[in-house]
Amino acid sequence: MSTEDKKLYSNFDYESALSVQGGVEQPKQVNSTYLERMKAMQRAEPSVDEYVEGILKGDRTMLSKAITLVESSLHRHAEKAQQIIKRCLPHAGRSVRLGITGVPGAGKSTTIEALGKMLTGEGHRVAVLAIDPSSERSKGSILGDKTRMEELSVDPNAFIRPSPSAGSLGGVARKTREIIVLCEAAGFDVVIVETVGVGQSEVAAHSMVDFFLLLQLANTGDELQGIKRGIMEMADAIAINKADIDPTRAELAATQFRNALHLFPMPESGWTVTVQLCSAHTSQGIADMWKNVTDYVAFTKESGYFYAKRRQQNLRILTETIESSLRERFYATPGMEEMMDEARRDILDNRVSAYAAAEQLVAKALDK
Numbered sequence: 001m002s003t004e005d006k007k008l009y010s011n012f013d014y015e016s017a018l019s020v021q022g023g024v025e026q027p028k029q030v031n032s033t034y035l036e037r038m039k040a041m042q043r044a045e046p047s048v049d050e051y052v053e054g055i056l057k058g059d060r061t062m063l064s065k066a067i068t069l070v071e072s073s074l075h076r077h078a079e080k081a082q083q084i085i086k087r088c089l090p091h092a093g094r095s096v097r098l099g100i101t102g103v104p105g106a107g108k109s110t111t112i113e114a115l116g117k118m119l120t121g122e123g124h125r126v127a128v129l130a131i132d133p134s135s136e137r138s139k140g141s142i143l144g145d146k147t148r149m150e151e152l153s154v155d156p157n158a159f160i161r162p163s164p165s166a167g168s169l170g171g172v173a174r175k176t177r178e179i180i181v182l183c184e185a186a187g188f189d190v191v192i193v194e195t196v197g198v199g200q201s202e203v204a205a206h207s208m209v210d211f212f213l214l215l216q217l218a219n220t221g222d223e224l225q226g227i228k229r230g231i232m233e234m235a236d237a238i239a240i241n242k243a244d245i246d247p248t249r250a251e252l253a254a255t256q257f258r259n260a261l262h263l264f265p266m267p268e269s270g271w272t273v274t275v276q277l278c279s280a281h282t283s284q285g286i287a288d289m290w291k292n293v294t295d296y297v298a299f300t301k302e303s304g305y306f307y308a309k310r311r312q313q314n315l316r317i318l319t320e321t322i323e324s325s326l327r328e329r330f331y332a333t334p335g336m337e338e339m340m341d342e343a344r345r346d347i348l349d350n351r352v353s354a355y356a357a358a359e360q361l362v363a364k365a366l367d368k
Contacts, residue, residue, distance in 0.1 A: 046062065046065065048080060048083045048084055048087065050062070051065070051066050051069075051080075051084045052084055052087045052088060055084070055088060055182060055185050055186050056088075056091060056185060056186070058186050058187045059186075060159060060186075063159070063182060063183070063186045064161070066081070066084050066182050067161055067179050067182060069081040069084070070085070070175055070178050070179055070182070071163060071175055081178070084182070085178050085181055085182065088181055088182055088184075088185035089181060089185075091184070091185040092180070092181040092182075092184035092185050093184060093310070094184060094189065095127075095180075095183070095184045095188060095189045095190055095191045096189065096190050096191070096210060096211070096293060096294075096297055097180065097191045097193065097208065097209040097210045097211070098190065098191070098192045098193070098209060098210070098211050098213065098293060099192075099193045099195065099205045099206060099208070099209035099211070099212045099213065100112060100192060100193070100194050100195070100213045100215065101194075101195045101205065101212070101213070101214055101215070101231070102214060102215030102216060102241070103215075103216070103217065105217070106215040106216060106217055106241055107215060107217075107241045107242060107280050107281075108194050108195075108215055109130075109149055109194065110280040110281065111215060111239075111241060111278070111280040111286075111289075112128055112149065112152070112192055112194055113149040113150075113151060113152045113280070114280045114281075114283050114286045115192070115280075115286055115289060115290060116128065116149070116152045116155070116158050116192070117151060117152055117155065118283070118286055118287065118290065119190055119290065120152075120155050120157040120158055124157070124189055124190050125157045125158075125159075125187055125188045125189055125190070126152075126155075126157065126158045126159070126188060126190045126191075126192065127158070127159045127160075127161070127180075127183035127186075127188035127190070127191045127192070128149070128152070128158065128159070128160045128161070128192045128194065129161055129163065129176055129179055129180070129183070129191065129192070129193050129194070130160065130161070130162040130163070130194040131162075131163055131176065131193070131194065131195050131205070159183065159186075159188060161179065163175065163176065163179070174317070174320055174321060174324055176193060176204075176205075176208060177208050177313075177317060180193075180208065193205050193208065193209055203234075206234045207313055207316050208313060210296075210297060210300075210306065210309070210310075211236050211237070211292075211293045211296050211297070212234050212235055212236050212237075213235065213236065213237050213238075213239060213289070213293075214231060214232065214234075214235040214237070214238045214239070215238075215239050215241050216238060216239070216240050216241065216253065216257070217240070217241060217242060217253075218240050218242070218243065218245075218246060218249045218250040218252070218253040232257075232260065232261070232264065233264055233267075235273060236267075236269070236271060236273060236292075236296055237273060237274050237275075237276070237289070237292050237293075237296075238257050238261075238273065238274070238275045238276075239275075239276050239277070239278045239285065239289060240253050240254050240257075240275070240276070240277050240278065241278055241279065241280060242279055242280075242281070243277035243278060243279050243284065243285070244279040244281065244282050244284060245279075247277075250277050251277065254275045254276070254277055257275045258275050261273050261275070268305070269296075269299075269300050269303070269305045269309075270299075270303060270305065271296055271299055271300065274292055276288055276289065276292070329365070330361075330362070330365045333364070333365045336361070336365065339361060339364060340361065343357040343358075343360070343361060
């Protein structure tokens with residue numbers, strides 16, 4: 001292009017349909033004010049004093065943050081969480097701890113919502129700790145209990161916290177006990193622990209509550225078929241839920257459970273296990289369910305069993321904490337991942353048995 005042509009094109013005013021227009025400035029994908037607030041929150045992480053002060057004042061946000069610290073696997077979070085728990089312990093222990101379990105579909109969440117709404121209406125403050133099962137494949141949890149308790153989740157006198165089991169029932173038991181301490185320090189006088197269903201998680205839940213309620217259904221064929229003897233022996237009361245669907249069948253199921261309970265030895269507490277009918281959907285029997293709990297607490301406090309049981313639960317915390325701490329330190333041993341890989345190869349090649357490999361790894365971890 002010649003010099004004259006360049007001058008010609010440089011002076012040319014492009015106003016044709018082929019020219020590119022300026023367009024509208026696109027908004028940012030994330031609100032800048034929100035980003036600044038989040039950055040400020042990350043920079044100013046509350047101190048232990050601020051956490052404790054907020055919890056004792058009943059600050060739900062501070063309580064939620066403290067529970068997140070308890071559930072965190074980071075070492076620095078664990079240290080801070082233990083300091084908070086230690087400071088909250090003198091303010092804990094004044095609640096009624098209720099465990100609720102049952103077969104999947106028995107209506108645990110619906111029952112808890114009906115019971116919780118009744119209790120908050122009477123002036124109680126209710127904390128619900130729901131243990132959600134974690135996937136063995138993805139390690140994720142749905143954590144959908146707030147969705148199933150729509151009304152209770154927005155009640156100002158209720159607090160619902162779902163927690164993932166993360167594949168470790170011992171870890172759940174330890175963390176749930178610590179969360180109970182925080183909730184009690186925050187002023188919640190009724191703490192309800194909901195478990196994932198009938199299984200080993202019930203043993204863990206039973207070891208941290210005062211009263212253990214087993215929910216059952218009537219229209220499931222042989223009502224005693226799917227229930228382990230150990231679960232029934234742990235129960236302080238059995239409730240046949242959804243009794244409004246088929247009252248006759250529900251009463252028959254209750255009779256079967258009462259007859260089965262006669263075959264069991266007398267509970268250590270001296271309490272006679274009751275069997276009742278209820279319907280969480282219509283709130284039938286919910287008031288009687290709570291009266292059962294309060295009668296049990298009064299009965300066991302008078303006999304001294306209530307306090308003896310809590311002392312035994314504290315001693316169990318000692319052994320469980322030692323076991324979980326040893327497990328954490330084992331896997332945190334320097335070079336353990338490489339030693340585990342080598343042990344797996346030896347086992348697959350039949351050079352060593354799994355038992356011998358495990359003993360060698362434990363010995364190496366203890367030596368370090």
